Amino acid sequence: MAKSLTALGTKIVVIAPRTSPLRRLSGRPGVVAVFTDVDVAVADFRTALGEVDTLAGAILVDDAEMMINSELDHDFVALARGSAGDGWGLIVAGNNEALLGGIGGWQAVVRRNRCGALLAPRTIGDGELVGARLPRGLLGQDTEPGRAHLQLGDGRFTTVRVPATTAD
Known part of the structure; x- marks a missing residue:
């Protein structure tokens, strides 16, 4: 998905707290930032989002279950609700059981989409x-x-x- 998005001119931000092929995208055209720590600072994440200078953008999160109850919860909820506007997406991959858990949080908003x-x-x-x-x-x-x-x-x-x- 990352290659398809960037090939079409969509800028992406990657969060990969565990070893992931997405980590190798760092420095590639169209990849604004690659975060490899589960404790991503909100300010750093928002700075990366601000560097997306195109109408379309996407946040790709691998091992997303590790980001449940993180500092980025509110940002993920806003993105999943479409607050960034048309052409933006939040793409998550992770453990089914963990992502199904809970009735609140960003993962619940993603499910409701x-x-x-x-x-x-x-x-x-x-x-x-x-x-x-x-x-x-x-x-x-x-x-x-x-x-x-x-x-x-x-x-x-x-x-x-x-x-x-x-x-x-």
Whole structure:
């Protein structure tokens, strides 16, 4: 997703508190900042957002469960609610169980947006991450790398292919 976004001129901010291929994007065109610590200072995050000089921007968070109850909670809630305007997105990847937990916080707002892609759903409840009931037929089908189940807010899942890329 990061490569597709930057190829289209979207500036991105990356948060990857654990080892992640996203960390290798540091210094690449279109990548404003890469944060590798779970304790990202609000001021530093907002400075990075301010450096996005395009109409479209995206925040990519890998291992997002590590950011639950972080200093960035309020900023993530605002972004998930669309406060940055059209053309902005908050893209999160993480542990399904942890992201499903709680009725408050930024992760709950992201779930209420009712759209996203599931890469490896294991239970019917995983569909709640993207605001839809997951059909039983989609469980356990994800042994093939690059397969995702996309839900765009209409309650239906479409199986799509995610192309493999490298950070180079």
